[in-house]
Amino acid sequence: TLAWMMALYANCSDPRDGEACRECDSCLNIIKAIQNGTDGRSVIEKPVSERGIDAIRALESQARYHCRDRYWWFIIDEVHNLTKPAFDAALRLWEKPPQQARFILCTTAPEALPRTVLSRSFIFNLEKIPADVTAKKLLWPICKREKFDIGKDTLLQIAEKVSGHPRDALNLLTQWIAASEGGVEPEDIPKLLSSLEASAPYEAILHYCKSIVHGKTNKALYVLNYMTRHEYFIDRVIEQMQQILYRWVHAEHLADVRYEDDMMEINPVVPKEPKAKRQCIIEMGQVLRLCLDAQDRIKQYRCNNRAVLEQLAIEITGITAAWDAR
Ligand SMILES: [Zn+2]
Numbered sequence: 001t002l003a004w005m006m007a008l009y010a011n012c013s014d015p016r017d018g019e020a021c022r023e024c025d026s027c028l029n030i031i032k033a034i035q036n037g038t039d040g041r042s043v044i045e046k047p048v049s050e051r052g053i054d055a056i057r058a059l060e061s062q063a064r065y066h067c068r069d070r071y072w073w074f075i076i077d078e079v080h081n082l083t084k085p086a087f088d089a090a091l092r093l094w095e096k097p098p099q100q101a102r103f104i105l106c107t108t109a110p111e112a113l114p115r116t117v118l119s120r121s122f123i124f125n126l127e128k129i130p131a132d133v134t135a136k137k138l139l140w141p142i143c144k145r146e147k148f149d150i151g152k153d154t155l156l157q158i159a160e161k162v163s164g165h166p167r168d169a170l171n172l173l174t175q176w177i178a179a180s181e182g183g184v185e186p187e188d189i190p191k192l193l194s195s196l197e198a199s200a201p202y203e204a205i206l207h208y209c210k211s212i213v214h215g216k217t218n219k220a221l222y223v224l225n226y227m228t229r230h231e232y233f234i235d236r237v238i239e240q241m242q243q244i245l246y247r248w249v250h251a252e253h254l255a256d257v258r259y260e261d262d263m264m265e266i267n268p269v270v271p272k273e274p275k276a277k278r279q280c281i282i283e284m285g286q287v288l289r290l291c292l293d294a295q296d297r298i299k300q301y302r303c304n305n306r307a308v309l310e311q312l313a314i315e316i317t318g319i320t321a322a323w324d325a326r
Contacts, residue, residue, distance in 0.1 A: 002126070003104040004034055007043045007073035010102070026069045042069040046076045053085040060093050063101040072101045079105040080112040087114060094120055111307040131159035134166045139173055149183025150176075157193055205237050212241075212313050215321030220313035224306065237309060238298065242291045283319050290315050 005020075008030045012020035020027050026042070033040035044062060046055055059074055076082070082090065094103060094117070105121065107113060135155040143150050155173075162168040176184060176192060184192065204227050211219035227237075271277050294312040298305055 003045075003073075003075045003106060004030065004043065006104065007040075007071075007075075007102075010071060011042060011069045011073070013070075029069075040073075042067050042071065043073040043075065046074070048078050048081065051081050051086060052083050053089050056082070056086045056089040056093065060089070063093070063098045067100045070100070072098075073104065074101065075104045075106065077106045078108065079117075080107045080109045087117070091116060109306055129166055131156060134159035134162075134169055138166055139169060142170075142173060142177075146177050147182060148177050151186075154184070154189055154193075157189075161193060208237055208309075208313075209241055212316045213320055213323075215317045215323065217314055217317040217321075220317065221310060224309055224313065238291055238295050238312070242288065242295075280323070283323075287316050287319055 008022075008027060009015060009018075009020045011026040011030065012022075013024040013026055014021040022028075022031060029041045030043055033043060039045060044059065046059065063072055063074065091114070097103070105113075105117070110118070110123075135152065135158070139155045139159065140152065142148075143155070158169050158172055159166075162172070204223055208220055208223040208227070211217075211223060271280055290312060294308050297308045
């Protein structure tokens with residue numbers, strides 16, 4: 001959406017106070033394309049399904065034509081998924097682009113892009129939108145317009161659940177509005193919110209945690225790759241991981257604490273022999289600290305969750321691989 005907004009502004013023939021006029025020929029064409037979900041006269045978006053060299057070649061030949069608006073805009077979503085030959089062809093194009101061509105490369109995994117691409121790009125790191133802003137600026141105005149009766153607290157809860165993915169919040173709210181008549185009953189709210197929770201990749205998180213606890217680096221990386229490819233939220237993975245670790249440490253120290261759920265399937269083999277047991281608990285502490293560090297890093301570099309989780313998997317399996325061997 002932001003890429004389209006940039007194209008709208010840059011091609012506008014009469015921008016005012018830093019905003020596109022939304023009335024000129026170019027603006028009207030782009031707005032119509034956005035509404036219809038199609039390419040515009042001068043804005044081409046390459047869908048995630050076109051990742052090969054053919055897509056880049058098509059784009060290149062298009063860029064050589066004269067554009068009747070100021071610039072050609074080529075938007076490539078999830079650009080890190082381009083194939084290697086496509087990247088090579090694209091690099092040649094980006095090194096010497098046709099005069100009117102501008103490229104907007106979007107990615108959720110900047111660390112997967114070749115350095116040569118990054119060094120030629122002007123980089124914007126997009127911050128996650130805080131929950132209160134999503135609730136207030138996005139969800140609340142819609143509810144007001146649709147005369148949909150819902151508490152502000154509930155909107156905040158929705159926004160918190162989607163953790164920085166406003167589109168998911170929007171989808172959920174639209175479903176609620178479509179399915180109910182003018183509002184939700186307070187007693188239905190917990191059920192509706194839990195439907196959102198079910199869509200989180202609980203199974204996948206469980207799998208990731210299991211893999212790293214049992215020292216299986218490759219498996220952990222595989223699951224992570226799977227989760228990011230399906231655009232699951234991986235933000236909660238570390239939280240879950242910490243929860244498991246706290247429970248172990250508790251269970252070791254406080255014999256009467258018992259947890260009954262799937263996460264407890266993941267049990268490290270704690271040796272009985274006192275010295276070995278002490279060593280094991282020290283190592284659990286190390287693992288816990290790695291998790292806390294990783295969480296800090298995620299807060300610091302919001303867009304690099306995947307890189308952090310990959311590194312975490314490698315660090316932790318370095319310790320846990322020995323647990324299974326014991
Ligand atoms: Zn305009």
